[in-house]
Amino acid sequence: MTNREKNFSYDAYLNRTHFLGRIVSVLALIMLLGAPFVIGGVLGAMPDLAAAGRGFLAVGLIWAASSVVEYLVYTPMLGAGGSYLAFITGNLINMKIPCAMNARELTGAKSGTAENEVISTLSIATSSLVTILVLALGVLLMIPLQPVLRAPALQPAFASVVPALFGAMACQYYRKDPKLAVVPLCAMSLLFILVPSLISSTSMMIIPSGAIAIGLAYAGWRKTRKEEG
Amino acid sequence: MDSGVLNRLNGGAIWLVCGTIVAFIAVVCVVFMVRAWRAGKALGMDPVKMRRAVTSSATFSILPSLGILLGVLALSGSLGTPWPWLRLSVIGALHYETVVAEGAAEQVGVKLGTESMTVEAFATIALLMSACIVGGMILAVFFNKRYLRKLQGRNPAASGKSSGGFGDRAMIAMFIGLVSAYIGSYIGGFVSQKPSPDAAGEYVSARFSFLGDWTPLVAVAASAAAMGVFIWLKEKKGLDWVENFAVAGSMLVGMAAAVLVRL
Numbered sequence: 260m261t262n263r264e265k266n267f268s269y270d271a272y273l274n275r276t277h278f279l280g281r282i283v284s285v286l287a288l289i290m291l292l293g294a295p296f297v298i299g300g301v302l303g304a305m306p307d308l309a310a311a312g313r314g315f316l317a318v319g320l321i322w323a324a325s326s327v328v329e330y331l332v333y334t335p336m337l338g339a340g341g342s343y344l345a346f347i348t349g350n351l352i353n354m355k356i357p358c359a360m361n362a363r364e365l366t367g368a369k370s371g372t373a374e375n376e377v378i379s380t381l382s383i384a385t386s387s388l389v390t391i392l393v394l395a396l397g398v399l400l401m402i403p404l405q406p407v408l409r410a411p412a413l414q415p416a417f418a419s420v421v422p423a424l425f426g427a428m429a430c431q432y433y434r435k436d437p438k439l440a441v442v443p444l445c446a447m448s449l450l451f452i453l454v455p456s457l458i459s460s461t462s463m464m465i466i467p468s469g470a471i472a473i474g475l476a477y478a479g480w481r482k483t484r485k486e487e488g
Numbered sequence: 489m490d491s492g493v494l495n496r497l498n499g500g501a502i503w504l505v506c507g508t509i510v511a512f513i514a515v516v517c518v519v520f521m522v523r524a525w526r527a528g529k530a531l532g533m534d535p536v537k538m539r540r541a542v543t544s545s546a547t548f549s550i551l552p553s554l555g556i557l558l559g560v561l562a563l564s565g566s567l568g569t570p571w572p573w574l575r576l577s578v579i580g581a582l583h584y585e586t587v588v589a590e591g592a593a594e595q596v597g598v599k600l601g602t603e604s605m606t607v608e609a610f611a612t613i614a615l616l617m618s619a620c621i622v623g624g625m626i627l628a629v630f631f632n633k634r635y636l637r638k639l640q641g642r643n644p645a646a647s648g649k650s651s652g653g654f655g656d657r658a659m660i661a662m663f664i665g666l667v668s669a670y671i672g673s674y675i676g677g678f679v680s681q682k683p684s685p686d687a688a689g690e691y692v693s694a695r696f697s698f699l700g701d702w703t704p705l706v707a708v709a710a711s712a713a714a715m716g717v718f719i720w721l722k723e724k725k726g727l728d729w730v731e732n733f734a735v736a737g738s739m740l741v742g743m744a745a746a747v748l749v750r751l
Contacts, residue, residue, distance in 0.1 A: 421704075471665060
């Protein structure tokens with residue numbers, strides 16, 4: 260064991276992790292928010308802040324709420340180093356969380372321990388690097404495909420990205436609670452059929468639709484809780 | 489899509505901006521990894537165990553990463569390649585990016601993947617995509633230290649589950665509401681719109697005309713069916729790995745269906 264290892268203090272390590280994590284998170288934040296302005300400068304077209312603000316009210320609030328829930332639930336699983344990295348690199352539910360859980364199980368690390376802190380940081384960092392690498396290689400391979408991607412026959416595909424996503428999500432979420440889906444889906448269909456001019460502001464309608472679904476879910480939850488006593 | 493706009497969104501300068509950020513984050517990952525490795529050694533952890541954590545995480549991440557790559561492909565037709573590459577490399581998730589991009593596009597009056605896209609619209613969409621996802625990072629900056637101190641020594645599996653758990657249901661309900669609003673709008677569009685006499689590809693209100701665009705409904709149905717197959721393969725056939733491709737794969741099926749019906 261070297262001198263340095265003998266003098267190792269886990270508390271000092273954690274403190275430095277928090278310090279470093281905060282700095283890189285703030286830097287990443289500045290870069291990600293700054294990039295659209297830099298790109299806008301390059302292209303000669305700055306973002307329209309008023310439109311971005313309206314968009315934020317419509318769709319951003321949902322994600323803001325879900326990011327609080329994600330934060331509270333996932334941070335304890337990820338530890339200090341792992342959570343800073345995971346919130347910067349994203350893809351939590353579909354990759355980082357199961358990846359860290361898997362590593363933890365393989366190595367038998369108990370949550371809340373120093374060992375877990377090390378294992379989950381190693382796991383999340385590795386996972387992020389693999390994604391960065393795979394995507395970089397993949398994107399390089401995609402460059403020669405650009406002319407194919409722009410073929411007119413393929414354009415309906417790109418115009419259908421959003422409906423295709425919602426089809427997949429409908430299947431995923433409706434099956435979890437089919438009864439809950441009936442009312443918001445019928446209400447929204449009826450609304451858009453009767454007031455087609457609203458179709459151009461669908462994202463605003465997420466709010467009433469979400470409110471209906473959450474209200475019904477809450478009523479159902481209260482009822483089952485009462486029945487259970 | 490106006491290929492001039494797409495050319496500009498695929499320009500070298502955009503690659504440089506996005507590449508710099510991806511490179512920065514890659515360096516951050518390496519730094520955290522090296523620090524954790526050294527800390528593990530200093531704590532007397534078995535290097536074999538640590539190596540196992542690294543190799544298992546690397547192999548575990550390959551398939552989901554390929555799924556994410558398909559997501560880049562799906563978005564590249566409307567937003568160019570570099571921006572979706574950045575977003576999906578380092579922070580986003582496909583469903584998040586797509587929903588926010590669509591919401592932002594609506595605010596600036598364009599539709600993703602159509603001729604209406606402009607560079608002005610792109611800048612606004614990109615900003616909103618960045619702004620909507622920073623919640624986790626901001627919370628981590630302000631609360632991580634205190635939150636984790638509080639939890640130290642406690643088992644999160646035991647304390648993290650609140651009794652009764654309305655949180656989970658609220659999340660499911662929120663997504664059901666989100667999906668319903670959009671699918672409702674496609675149904676409304678088909679029933680109560682008709683092609684605009686002035687502009688090709690545009691639609692105007694026409695209550696109960698049944699002349700609206702039905703391509704989105706085809707895409708919804710095809711991708712929902714594909715997702716059903718993915719879920720069946722996972723749950724009934726025990727093929728857990730298919731889950732990595734479920735969302736992106738279903739989307740590509742839906743997109744392919746839209747191409748077929750418009751041929």
